[in-house]
Amino acid sequence: MPVWLIPMIYSVTSLLGAVLLPRLEHALMPGLDLGVSPSAALAILSGISSGMMALTGIVFSVAFVMLQFSAISYSPRFAARFARDPILYHALGIFFATFTYALAATAWTDRDGSAKVLALSALLAVGLLFVSMIVFALLMRRLGDLQVTETLRYIGDRGREVIRASLAASAAGTQAAAGHGTDAPVTQVLRHDGPPRYVERYDVPALVALARRAGGAIEMDCAVGDMVLDGTLMLQVRGSGASLPEAELRRAVRLGADRTFEQDPKYPLRLLVDVAIKALSPAINDPTTAVQALDQIEDLLRRLARHPLAAGIATDGEGVPRLRFPVPSWSDYLALAFDEIRVFGATSVQVLRRMRAALAGLEEVLGTDPRAAEVRRYMRHMDATIARSAFDEEDRDAARREDPQGLGLTR
Template identity: 55%
Template sequence: MNLKGRPLRLPLWPLPLVYVGVSIVCAFVLPRLERTYLADVHLGIAVSSAQAMLSAIASGMIALTGFVFALAFVMVQFSAVAYSPRLVAWLSRDPTTFHSLGIFNATFVYAIAALAWVDRDGSGEVPAFSMLLVTVLLLLSIIAFARLVQRINDIQIANVLAFIGREGRETLRTMFQRLDASGAAAADSWKRAAEEMSRRPVTQTLHYPDEPFTVARFEIGTLVRLAREADAVIVIECAVGDTLVENTVLMRVYGGTRPLDETRLRRTLHLARERTFEQDPKYPLRLLVDIAIKALSPAINDPTTAVQALDQIEDLLRRLGRRVLDAGCVHDEQGVLRLVFPTPSWEDYLTLAFDEIRQYGSGSVQVMRRLRAALFGLADALTEAERKATVLRYIEHLNLVVEHSVLDAEDQTIALQQDPQGLGLTRRETERRGPRAA
C-alpha cells in the first residue's frame, strides 16, 4: 500500500480575502510611488474620461460579481438536486469560483483607489500606471469570468461522471497494488495478521468522545511509526467513510513495551462532516450509484444517465479486480506487522456498485442490458477464480430479477441480452443467460 497518500487540500475561503488584502496594500502604496517617480508619464486621457472609466469599472464589477455568483449557486443547487446532494461539496470547493471572486473584488478595490488619485489636489493629473493596472485587472476579470462560465458548463452529466471516475481511479492507484506486482504473500495477509494479533494482549482501547463526524483519512505513516516505537500492533476498528458517534471504539493497541499517547493516536484520525475521495475507494462508487438510482426514479425517469454511470462503475470495478484488496495490513521496514484497518472485500464492492441499480432498474430494458454487459465483461476481465465466481453469481441473480420483473416475456428476452450501450447493438454471439452457459 502507498503510505503517503494525497496531501490535504487547504481551505479555499481565505483566497478572496488574500486578493482583497493585496489590492488594498497596492492601493495605498503604488499610487504614492507613482506620483513620486512617474509624475512625468502621461496617457493623454482627460480627467473626466478617466473618472468615468474608473467609475464604470468599479460599479460594473460589483454588479458582475453579484450576477455571476447568483447564477453559479443556482446551477450548483440544481445539479445537486438532479445528481446527488453529496456533489455539492465538490462543486462548492471549486478553486475557480474563489479565484474569480478574489479577482473581481481586487479589481473593484483598486479601481476605487485609482479614482481617488485622479485630479488629486486639483492637479489635473491622471495616474498612468494605475490606469494601466486597472485595465489589466479588468482583462483578468474577463478571463476569470470566461473560465467560471466554462466550469459551470462542466456540471453537465458527462463531465460530472468523468470527474468522479477520475477521482476514483486516482484513489485506487494510490491505495492498492496490482495483483501481478504484489507477490504471493499478499493473498494471506489478513490470516497472518490475525495470527500475529492472537499472540498479543489488548493493552489499550480508544473510544470516540465527540459529536458525530465522518472518518476522512488515517495518517498511516504516523501510526506505523508510533506502533514501531512501542513494539505494538495498532488495529483501527472504524473504516474510512464511517460516521463516528459517542463511545465508538476507534482503535485497539495489541502488545507494546509502553502505553501509546492517546492524544497523538486520536490526531492520526482525520474527521470531516462528509466523506472524501482520499483513502475511500467506495466513495466514487457511492456517488455514481446515487446518480444512477436518482436518474431511475419516477420523478426523473432517465435510464440513459444510469447507463452512463454504469460505464464509469464498470471501469472502476475492472481496475479493482486487478488489485490486491487486502490493503489494510501495513508492515514496517523490517516486515513486522504494525497497523491493521478494515477495508472492503470484493463482494462489498459488487454489492455497492450493482445491488441498488438492479433493484431500481429492474423495469428498464436499457438498464438491464447494460448491467448484464458490465457483469459479463467484468467476469471475462478477472483473473482470480474466487472473484470471477462472485460475479457469475451476480449474473445468475440478475437473471432471476429479470424473470420476476414487470417485463413481459418478449421484453425479458431482450433484457437478457448484452448491450454496452443499453439499447444499441445486440451482441448475438454472446447471448448467455448465466454462468451455467458460460
C-alpha cells in the first residue's frame, strides 16, 4: 500500500467514527453525562482541534529537516528511507484523526440547547490527544536514527540481509552452470519502452516458468541496478517454443524510479561509499566517518569472500538452467568498495591505514582462494597511490601500516 494512503485512512475512519459514535451514544445512552459544562467541553474540544493543526505543522517541519539532513550529510539516495518511512505517515494519520474527530465532536456538544456533553465522544477526543502526544514523542526519538553510527549500521544490516539471500542461491546456480548449457537460437527479444527506469528486481520464479514454457532459457541483458532507457535491450528468449506474451515478460522485470536493496548487494556498498566520500569532501573533512563506513564495507566484503559468488543462473525443479542474468565479479566489488574512497582519501593517513587493514583482513579470510590474488593486486595499487602522494617519507611509511582504527593501534 502506498504510504501516502495511511493518513487518508486515518482521516476517513475518524470522520466515520465522528458521525456514527455520537449518534449511537445519543440514541442508546441519553442519560450518560460527563458532568462538565458545555462551555468547558467546547473550549477543550476546540483547543484539541486547533492545537493538532499546529502539531501537524511541526511534524511536517521535522520531516523536512530529516530529509534535508540525510540528503546533505549522507546521500540523496538515502533520504528516500525517511521519505517512505511508515512511522512518519502513521503519525500524520493519528494527528489528522484527532483533529477531525475533535472538530466533529463539537457539533454534538450542547446540541439543540440541551446543555449536555456526550461523555464517550469527549473522552475519546481526549484519548486521541494523549495518543498523539505519545506518537509525537516516538517520532522525536526517531531522530536518533540520523546519527551516523545508526545510519551506517542500518545500511550494513540491509546489506547483510541481501547478501545472505543471494548466497543462499549461489551454490545451486554454480552447480547448474557447471553441468548445463544451452545454445538454442534467439526466438524473441524484449526492449524497454518508456521513460528511464531502474531495474529493481527480477521475478525469478515467473521468468523460470516462462523460459520453461518456451522450451529454453531467458538471458537478461540488464542487471539489477541498471538504468534502462527507451530501446534498451532487456532480455532475450532462447528456445524452440512459441513466442511468450510480452506483457508477462515485462511484469517479471520490476522497474522503478530508484534502486532498491532487493537482489542488489552492490546497492548497500554504493550507499556506504557515498557516505564515506561525502565525509572526505573538503566541505566536511570528516575522515573518521569514512573509517566507520569502511568498517561496514569490510564486513560486507568478508561475507562475500567466505562463499562463492552467485553464478547468475536460476534453474527449474529438474535442475535445468532457465534464467541467466549478469552478476558482479569479485573485482567489481573491490572496485566499488574502495576505488572512490582511495581517490578521495589519498590525503588522509587515517583512511589509507584503515583501507590497508581491510584488504589485509580480506586476504586472510580468502586464504588460498584465487580471489586473494586480486586483493594483493589492489594492495599494490594502494601502495603505488601512497608512493605518488604528496606525503613525506615518514607519512608514507605511516600510511602503509595496517590499522583497523585508522589512527589507533598499528599492526
